[in-house]
Amino acid sequence: MTKRLTRLAVVTLAVALPAFEAASAQDVTLRAVSAFPTGSTFQLPFKKFIDEVNAAGDGSVTINYVGGPEAIPSLEVANAVSSGVVDIAVFPTSFYTAELPGAAMIKLATTTMPDQRENGCFELLDTLHQDGMNTKYLGRTGDHVKFHLYLNKKIEEPDLSGLNLRVAATYQALFGELGANMVNTPPGDVYSALERGTVDGYGWPSIGIFDLGWDAHTSYRVDPGFYIVDVNFLANLDTWNNLTDEQKALLNGKMIDIETGEQENAQLVEKELARQEAAGIEAITFDGEAGDLWEKTAQDAAIAEIAEADPQAVESLSGCLIPSE
Template identity: 30%
Template sequence: MDRRSFIKKAGVAGAGAAAATTLAAPAIAQSMPKLTWRCTSSFPKSLDTIYGAAETMAEHVKAATDGNFDIQVFAGGEIVPGLQAADAVTDGTVEMCHTASYYYWGKDATYQLATATPFVMNSRMQNAWFIQGGGTDMLNETFYNGEGLHAIPCGNTGAQMGGWFRKEINTVADLDGLKMRIGGFAGKILGKLGVSPQQIAGGDIYAALEKGTIDATEWVGPYDDQKLGFNKVAKYYYYPGWWEGGAALHAFINLEKYNELPANYQAILSDACYFANASMLATYDVKNPTALKELVADGAVLRPFSQEVLDACNAATQEVYKEVTAENPAFKKIYESQLAYAKDAYLWQQLSEYTYDTYMMIQQRSGKL
């Protein structure tokens, strides 16, 4: 090829490339529009791990879109109270929120099932059901879309503690008349055993416990509970939180706003939520052990719920499931999907995690780890 022929062909190719660039620019602009959304949290900024999941999600969305999709996160109370976050999304006050679905179970019991299903799944099973078991799609198609919402898992605490009590709970009779802050329909379950459930936002629990408005409270686990100072006003720290074997948080997005997003923004938002979901669980797994040791050193008294109490709570739970599934088709469909998966999952985990973990815990207790 001679020099003139090469230059001529290169010029044609260069012009073609320039034209392609010119033509592509509008398409790129359309796929990366400038958007600013508001996300209201149900949590105070002081609870950096649970509140921080929303910030993690927003940071990843912003980075992945070169700053074009900016989600601004607001703490509970800055726009609306924490327990009204989902309502602010459905009425269009904000585009999205970060919350625990079970806060809204009073509107429909189906809201419970996206956060935690008592005596069913742990956090690992829950994430498997969400991601590979069709759970997230089922929740949206069967329930949330009808509420004007699109939901994506955005955080998990892992198995929670059973809470802080002013007195020991040795028998089922000790629950009778107890005023306890407890979220979700676990309060409905405990109500069958004489407990008076109270739904109180995280930032208001300490004052209620200190003043004696409540006798006991559950929140999350050692790291957050230490921040909230519950050990200063209640001595006994019980476990496990059977109502939250793995408590998931969700991003609730206004369905109309979600459907208006370009497909790439929908994918980026979903990926960012799932990253925050995994990151929150890992953060709690790092921070809870240290916090637990510090709480015990500061006077907290660890107590397991007795077999009698757990069995009574489980029996009451099964009663509630029968009552709700008989009258709520959406709840029934989702609950039965979770239960079917859990039956197989526990069979596998008996051979895998449970056996391995039990051996390693024996090594830890004997000082060999």
């Protein structure tokens, strides 16, 4: 009996060991979603990231792209990646300020992502996301791309009184400070709101309005731009912790490659603004005192709003995000 049990134990161990080794070195498939429509301007760097990881991973890491807002509504993406419904997601901080208000500091950055990886800011942002949202901050895109106010009515100064503007969390404080009537409309409904005259304008980056067809009902763009675009790549923290060092290094390396390519965004913006001009969108430029007021109000309104929710984030991140301040 003892010999039989011993032989059984040896056979069981012989079968179990290869299975354990396979599990230890097991290839992983990560589920990914985008808050932006597939093929749109702000989803394309994510697509490139996925393609490059899949090509270089040789099966050790495979990212399965589930889809855009049709898979998970944009405003639910933060909860999906935080809870592990998906493993990786790409979306702006404006879609998760309720979960992590301090992350809104990113939009104020005057330093680029390569700068932030050198000056310690990346580590601070990573810790903020890990502690506050159960996510690993992989990095972001959007360097050199600013937001603008787009209108179908001309204004002469930074006074938005009487204008009905579609707002998002990114610029709500700014537009409100300057007297706008704020309208909360999902991105998918903005076109019809412009068409019906429900809104007189909206905030959006210097690139991307043609993706949505909003140019058809846009006559003016206000310069200078304000804030920066932040399209953040986040991974579920539990998923991240279960990856091997080699798998983590692959994802980190490809993220840095994407960020390096983003340093050419200034050329993309130049082409997009020329396209807007060709489409009949006229620039309203605030300069002198008007320009100073516009930019100062943008900065002050944002910092005041963030400080009310997370003063520690303002204190800890200002030095590396906006070192001139």
